[in-house]
Amino acid sequence: MEILNDFLLKEYNSFGLDVKAHRFSTFENIEEFKELLKYNDKKNYPLLVIGNGSNILFTGDFNGLVIHPSMQDIKKVNETKSSIDFKIGAGMIWDEFVSFCVNKNYWGIENLSNIPGTVGSAPIQNIGAYGVEIKNNIQFVEIFDLADKRIKVLNNAACKFGYRSSIFKSELKGQCVVLNVVIRLYKKPNPILSYEKLEEKVLKLGKKNLQNIRNTIIEIRSQKLPAPSEIGNAGSFFKNPVLSNEKSIELQNEFKDIPVYPVDNSVKISAAWLIEKCGWKGYKKGNVGVYKKQSLVLVNHGNAKGHEILELAEKIRESVFEKFKIMLEPEVNVI
Ligand SMILES: Cc1cc2nc3c(=O)[nH]c(=O)nc-3n(C[C@H](O)[C@H](O)[C@H](O)COP(=O)(O)OP(=O)(O)OC[C@H]3O[C@@H](n4cnc5c(N)ncnc54)[C@H](O)[C@@H]3O)c2cc1C
Numbered sequence: 001m002e003i004l005n006d007f008l009l010k011e012y013n014s015f016g017l018d019v020k021a022h023r024f025s026t027f028e029n030i031e032e033f034k035e036l037l038k039y040n041d042k043k044n045y046p047l048l049v050i051g052n053g054s055n056i057l058f059t060g061d062f063n064g065l066v067i068h069p070s071m072q073d074i075k076k077v078n079e080t081k082s083s084i085d086f087k088i089g090a091g092m093i094w095d096e097f098v099s100f101c102v103n104k105n106y107w108g109i110e111n112l113s114n115i116p117g118t119v120g121s122a123p124i125q126n127i128g129a130y131g132v133e134i135k136n137n138i139q140f141v142e143i144f145d146l147a148d149k150r151i152k153v154l155n156n157a158a159c160k161f162g163y164r165s166s167i168f169k170s171e172l173k174g175q176c177v178v179l180n181v182v183i184r185l186y187k188k189p190n191p192i193l194s195y196e197k198l199e200e201k202v203l204k205l206g207k208k209n210l211q212n213i214r215n216t217i218i219e220i221r222s223q224k225l226p227a228p229s230e231i232g233n234a235g236s237f238f239k240n241p242v243l244s245n246e247k248s249i250e251l252q253n254e255f256k257d258i259p260v261y262p263v264d265n266s267v268k269i270s271a272a273w274l275i276e277k278c279g280w281k282g283y284k285k286g287n288v289g290v291y292k293k294q295s296l297v298l299v300n301h302g303n304a305k306g307h308e309i310l311e312l313a314e315k316i317r318e319s320v321f322e323k324f325k326i327m328l329e330p331e332v333n334v335i
Pocket of ligand 1: 116
């Protein structure tokens with residue numbers, strides 16, 4: 001374990017911003033992690049845990065200690081006739097775990113193929129895509145509680161998962177470090193293909209099997225979203241707003257073509273549609289812009305500064321509020 005000074009975080013934020021951490025270290029196990037905490041008890045630096053930085057916007061250098069878990073082990077912890085549970089180290093690349101499950105013929109997370117980031121971050125915002133959210137598969141999240149300095153295991157209910165949210169983004173925000181996640185996969189095929197034309201596209205490749213679903217999702221994503229290695233971005237910058245039925249009826253009366261998706265007792269509205277209707281799609285000014293194929297994605301066209309991206313996000317929020325009286329909430333963690 002090595003503690004690095006003035007560490008450039010360019011490789012650790014998918015916006016590709018030139019920002020530095022005052023101190024930076026990775027840790028491979030709980031002993032190294034505890035050593036880092038001991039070091040920080042003396043220094044008292046603000047602490048930030050990051051995975052791959054694909055859901056973070058740094059507005060400047062981080063004047064503290066950034067730590068990055070690199071535990072990558074996958075351990076089977078339970079198996080029945082129909083399911084299997086794996087405990088996965090927080091530092092494992094999320095898509096490598098998806099690929100592992102698809103190769104072993106285990107069902108459940110194939111629709112979450114190609115989401116950037118690490119396993120440890122997956123529960124933080126309850127990652128989701130193409131009709132699946134990871135909350136459906138997470139059994140337990142093992143954390144280190146920074147307040148009472150103990151390892152704790154949270155079951156699914158204790159994680160308080162919601163749409164792009166969890167206890168780790170609310171009550172426990174900045175209070176804990178995810179060490180391991182226990183995820184349940186299923187042995188019986190259960191393709192979830194209701195999202196738009198997903199089924200049709202999978203069938204073009206042949207059977208509705210895991211590999212075809214994964215390949216289709218990867219193909220769709222590569223057409224819709226910019227690869228951070230080419231254009232810096234953090235995926236969807238805003239959450240889709242969730243509105244009451246009454247509010248959504250009002251909106252639908254005024255804007256006939258507004259796309260709405262019923263969820264539980266409320267309605268989800270497409271934030272991309274709202275932003276597009278305000279004329280932002282493909283917008284570019286200086287180093288920052290809105291991706292031409294997906295208006296939820298803010299991009300760094302080159303040498304953008306974090307604050308420029310934040311200012312653009314603020315302008316978008318204001319114009320959406322002016323037109324629709326809806327205040328968009330960021331999905332990305334602004335640091
Ligand atoms: C091109 C692109 C497409 C994307 N598509 C999707 C999508 O379809 N669906 C979706 O849900 N998301 C999507 N995202 C967002 C992102 O991939 C996810 O949020 C992912 O889980 C972030 O992982 P990360 O390791 O990079 O987290 P980071 O960005 O490093 O961290 C995210 C947050 O989690 C905290 N954190 C990270 N690791 C830990 C830990 N071990 N313990 C405690 N806190 C921690 C950080 O402090 C931060 O607040 C996309 C991003 C990009 C760039």
